[in-house]
Amino acid sequence: MAAILTLACGMLADAQAAATIVIVNLNAPGEGFNDPTPAQPVGGNNGATLGQQRLIAFQHAANIWGATLTSTVTIRVGASFMPLSCTADSAVLGSAGANDIFSDFPNAPRTGTWYPSALASKLAGTDQSAPTDPHIVARFNSRIGLFPDCLPGAGFYLGLDNQAGPQIDLIAVLLHELAHGLGFQTFTDSESGEQTLDIPSIWDYFLVDNQNNRSWVQMTNAERAASSVSGNALSWNGPNVMAAVPTVLAPVSVLRISGPAARNAAGNYDVGDASFGPPLGSTPVVGQLMQVIDPGNTTGQACTPLSANNALAVKNNIALVDRGTCTFSIKAKNVQDAGAIGMVVADNAPGDVTGMGGDDPTVVIPSVRITQQAGITLKQVLTRRSRTKSGVIASLGINTARLAGTDQQGRIRMYTPTEYSPGSTVSHYTTDAKPNQLMEPSINGDLSHEVTPPRDLTYPLLRDIGW
Numbered sequence: 001m002a003a004i005l006t007l008a009c010g011m012l013a014d015a016q017a018a019a020t021i022v023i024v025n026l027n028a029p030g031e032g033f034n035d036p037t038p039a040q041p042v043g044g045n046n047g048a049t050l051g052q053q054r055l056i057a058f059q060h061a062a063n064i065w066g067a068t069l070t071s072t073v074t075i076r077v078g079a080s081f082m083p084l085s086c087t088a089d090s091a092v093l094g095s096a097g098a099n100d101i102f103s104d105f106p107n108a109p110r111t112g113t114w115y116p117s118a119l120a121s122k123l124a125g126t127d128q129s130a131p132t133d134p135h136i137v138a139r140f141n142s143r144i145g146l147f148p149d150c151l152p153g154a155g156f157y158l159g160l161d162n163q164a165g166p167q168i169d170l171i172a173v174l175l176h177e178l179a180h181g182l183g184f185q186t187f188t189d190s191e192s193g194e195q196t197l198d199i200p201s202i203w204d205y206f207l208v209d210n211q212n213n214r215s216w217v218q219m220t221n222a223e224r225a226a227s228s229v230s231g232n233a234l235s236w237n238g239p240n241v242m243a244a245v246p247t248v249l250a251p252v253s254v255l256r257i258s259g260p261a262a263r264n265a266a267g268n269y270d271v272g273d274a275s276f277g278p279p280l281g282s283t284p285v286v287g288q289l290m291q292v293i294d295p296g297n298t299t300g301q302a303c304t305p306l307s308a309n310n311a312l313a314v315k316n317n318i319a320l321v322d323r324g325t326c327t328f329s330i331k332a333k334n335v336q337d338a339g340a341i342g343m344v345v346a347d348n349a350p351g352d353v354t355g356m357g358g359d360d361p362t363v364v365i366p367s368v369r370i371t372q373q374a375g376i377t378l379k380q381v382l383t384r385r386s387r388t389k390s391g392v393i394a395s396l397g398i399n400t401a402r403l404a405g406t407d408q409q410g411r412i413r414m415y416t417p418t419e420y421s422p423g424s425t426v427s428h429y430t431t432d433a434k435p436n437q438l439m440e441p442s443i444n445g446d447l448s449h450e451v452t453p454p455r456d457l458t459y460p461l462l463r464d465i466g467w
Helices: 048-070 117-124 170-182 220-228 237-250 308-314 328-337 372-379 458-465
Strands: 003-007 021-025 075-082 094-098 136-141 207-209 234-236 251-258 267-270 287-289 318-322 342-346 367-371 393-403
Touching: 048 075, 048 170, 075 170, 094 170, 136 170, 136 308, 170 458, 207 220, 220 308, 237 458, 251 367, 267 308, 287 342, 287 372, 318 328, 318 372, 328 342, 328 367, 342 372, 342 393, 367 372
Parallel strands: 021 075, 075 136, 287 318, 318 342, 342 367
Antiparallel strands: 003 021, 094 136, 207 234, 251 267, 251 393, 287 393
């Protein structure tokens, strides 16, 4: 028989904001939440075993959501830790979603519209699911960091204090996945554009093409499918998110190129921000752009300490390096050690601008990422340079006229990469947002445990769909 743990929900100042969350432990004895492996206290988590610490972390994340939401119907989460897909370099951290969807229930704000079971029950005021059925089903990877073929040396950080360092913050992962189960997802097939039983999801009313301002409910299947892989043409149009965007998102970062040798490369370039190092601010970091060149090659990846010639070139300048082979933070540390005051990473494949993940508290220079085409343009004008001067001036700063991750109307964009990504496309925010948001497709190391403004836009979206 599955064990049931009722989680006490911490209260916000507004006493009306509360929901009861019940975790249904779906693990067998000795596994997952019941793993008897001894564990030492960490970051306020005093569980004596690995299983207990996992359960305490889950409780902590549920407390955060329970104190934020309002519902008179208990929310049941069927949860387990089990082996999921992973390699030495990447892994599925977890997954969660609504167990059931409902339409045309009592008090439904919109008829003929799918709602996730937890939200449908809240709106109806009575449980729409069977008494023993969970509203949310969640699974998390039990192997991460514990086996050599599953992110060895990383592992979940089970502390409650948001001090994960180079590890993966389990609380952030739990908050993210629980949000999906609460309704941060569409039930329309993002790849084909087909609606479930030809009925739209409540989510689809707020997805809007930022080129023609048509919502997903106004589109054909083919049009929805095209917007899912549009790169940046899909935005969220909900009023609560719209109102919160200016208080949460920071100005977009920009690379400005000028100088006597810049020629046709002069101008502004969109960039992706790094999750490590200092954020760009109103006082730009300015220096000559100098390319790192690997011996016998036309590219430079800065994956090892720089040669004497490369170090001479980048010292007190901004280094241009190529993506590939090693992590972004390793590149930044190597050019920093050589004396660079900033780093620009040129992508090694076509595509739109995206951010750079990673974590290294010793990196103190700013870093940005540009497209492959932008890199080609810059390298062409850098072919005429001396060992210490290029005459191409790079300025790493911000554009105060635009917020990071937004469209021209100031709406946050959704994650719509040009290559469809199952489980990620559409049902996440763009990776261009700054600061990084909880509901981006990857868990970034700089996330807090907040789900509300002024730090995060997760709860405003849930409010848009009915919470």
